[in-house]
Structures are given as structure tokens and as C-alpha cells.
Amino acid sequence: MLRYIFTSLVILGITTLISAQNYTEEGRYSQSSQNQKQQEGTPKKKKEKLPYPNKKRGTAIGIDVSRFLVPVLDNDRYAFEANIKTNFKKRMFFVGSLGFENVSFDDKSYEYKSDGIYARVGFDYDIFIVDEPNNNDNILFGLRYGFAVQDHGSDKITVEDPYWGDYTTSINSYAVNSHWLELVAGLRTELFNNFFLSFYARLKTKIASNNAEVMEPYRIPGFGRGSRTVSLGFSYIAEYQIPWGNKRLKNKSQSN
Amino acid sequence: MKILFQVAAIMVLVIIISCNNSDDFCLSNQQSVQASFYSSITLNDSTVSGVTITAIGSVAEDDTIYNSEVVSESFLPLSMMNDTSRFLIQILNQRDTVSFVHSKELSFISEECGFIFKFELDTVLHSNISFIDSVSIEYPSIVYNESTENVKIYLY
Known part of the structure; x- marks a missing residue:
């Protein structure tokens, strides 16, 4: 971490x-x-006060490349996340993410396995105003709602007891649903034509988690450690933006 | 751009705050009854010397929990295998037994510390051959990371 x-x-x-x-x-x-x-x-x-410039509009499809680092940093986990971002106003974006995260380990006092998927939806607001032609970079602040569903369980739980003997039991796999909210801040820059790279910091707050009484999830997919109510996350999203609506924008600005 | 620095500074601040979350510190997963000795005459807590306590039916090679020690409060581990945990208490050459009848529930502590059993004391049985006058349950729950006197053992 x-x-x-x-x-x-x-x-x-x-x-x-x-x-x-x-x-x-x-x-x-x-x-x-x-x-x-x-x-x-x-x-x-x-x-x-500078007006908001005419930045490129479109729908961007990308992946969170930081997810590929997860198994390198923690070999008990692997994850993937795909993202979509589209303009719905001049400086507002609708944002959605879909991903999965699997965890499996047997090197603690219990074995654990979790397979889960998650989704996030929300919006970003661009506050970056710069008087520079063709600068399509963004400084983004936004809000997300996250939802995850995962199946998790333990095939072997050992509670050590030197006097009466170790106790071994198991918990069959069962489903847990979790909901959270995220405040995000991000920097987005156009590396090449229509190809963007974004860095996001995410402050997440769990609002609900059902069926977690028997065993808290080791990790909630897309959220982080299951025992925490507040979690911090990062994303590096590489995305390609399919441009639309820019011609109309150009004509409008020319007529002005 | 000043705003860029401000955004970066906020991000760094959030990172620093999140780094302050300390990792779990795990205690022993074995749960014990906290039993203290009291005088049946004065009702005050009492310290007793030459106390030996052994777990009856223990699988350990050495089933002695206290060996001729000076004891005012004792920690007696409960069995996860059975619903009754029995102990032989020996003070000098005199002997008595105490049996705890309990129920248990599996409880998850944390990712790092794993699982424990939460115990609930139902009854305490005792022999009164030698020195035990009576036994009372003060707090029936044995909970992880909680240090509370569960049982009072009154001695003659």
C-alpha cells in the first residue's frame, strides 16, 4: 500500500x-x-475573469492502468477497471466505471476467497480555465456513488488454543453488497490527439454494507479494506476520446 | 497555475491523512475467564500464595496454567471444543474444582487478526471440599480486547 x-x-x-x-x-x-x-x-x-474555453468534447473510453499494478504490489489480489466519461454540459462530465477485484490467500490464520464486481457512477466538474488554444486539459472535482457485490468465504479457519486444542471451522461462500460515496479530485491531460491520461485521488466513505456481520470482507471491490469506513484510492486512467459536438462548437464560436 | 498547486496540495494532504491509519495489533485469539479471589468473610479481594491451577482434560503436555504462584486474579482459558471448561485449583495441599459452562459464537476481528470465539458464561459450578465458599458471575461476556472481571471466587 x-x-x-x-x-x-x-x-x-x-x-x-x-x-x-x-x-x-x-x-x-x-x-x-x-x-x-x-x-x-x-x-x-x-x-x-476568463470565460471557460472551448475544449474538445466527446466520449472517452479508458482503463485504469493502476489496476495492473495490484498483483505486483499484493500477489493475493488482481483487479481490472474500465471507464467511460462523456460531456453532458460544457464543463461537466458524466462518469462511469465498471470493474472487478478478486482476493485469495491462505497464509493467515484463515483461508479467504472473494470474487466481486463493482460499478461507480457520478459526475466531474472542470475548473481549469486557461487562455491557451488547443489546451484540453482539465482539473476535475466530482462525486461518485459506488456499489459492489462480492461472494466471499473461508474454507478453513483455525483458532489456536494451546490448552484445549486448535479449533478448525469454515464459512461457506456468501454474497455481500456494499455502497459508498466518493469525493474525487483529478488532473487530466491530453498526451496525444484525443488520447488522455488522468490521475484521480478518491476519498471514499462507506454508507452501507449488508451481510458483513459473520465476516467482514477483506477488501470491498472498488472501495478498499472492508473494515474501514473511510478509504483512499487512486486511479491512473488512460483513455481515448471519441470526439463529437466540436464542429457545432467551432461554428458557434466563429459566429460569436 | 496556482490552482494546480492547490489541487496537488489537497491530494497530498489526503494521502498523508490516510497514511496515519495504523495497522492492526493482534492479541491472542484464545479467550480466558478473568476470575479473582475474594475473602468470604470480609468480601474484599484477596491475594493468595501457593496457587496452582491446571486445566482438566487439556490436550497440552503441560496443563498447568499457574504453578505455585501468588495470585489475586487469574485468567482461565475456555475450551472451544466443549461447552464446559474445568479447572483444578490447588492452594498448598488443598484442592477444589471450578467448572464454567458456556456458549460460544464465532466472531471476526479483522483481516490481519482473523477469528476468535466470543463466550457467554451460563453457569459456574464448584466443589467446596477445601477452600471455596461460593462463586458468582459478575460479567458473563468474554469479549476480545476487553479486560473485565468475569467471576468472583470467595474463599473461606
């Missing part, structure tokens, strides 16, 4: 530095020119 977080931090740091460098240079230039103007006696110009 820690390695995963550190990897995320390093990549986030690099991304931030690269982006920051571009804009810092720009900022430094505008600041120095403003200072120069002030020195010349020009009154300080009131900062104008």
Missing part, C-alpha cells in the same frame, strides 16, 4: 512540476511586465 502511495506521490510530483514549470514561466513573465508597467506609472489593471 505504502509503495503504491509513494509511487503515486512521485508521479504526482513530477506531473505537478512539469505543469507548474510551464505556467510559472508564464506567470513570472506577466508579473515582471506588470511590475514594469507599475514602475512606468500605468495604473494596475483589474484582473479579468
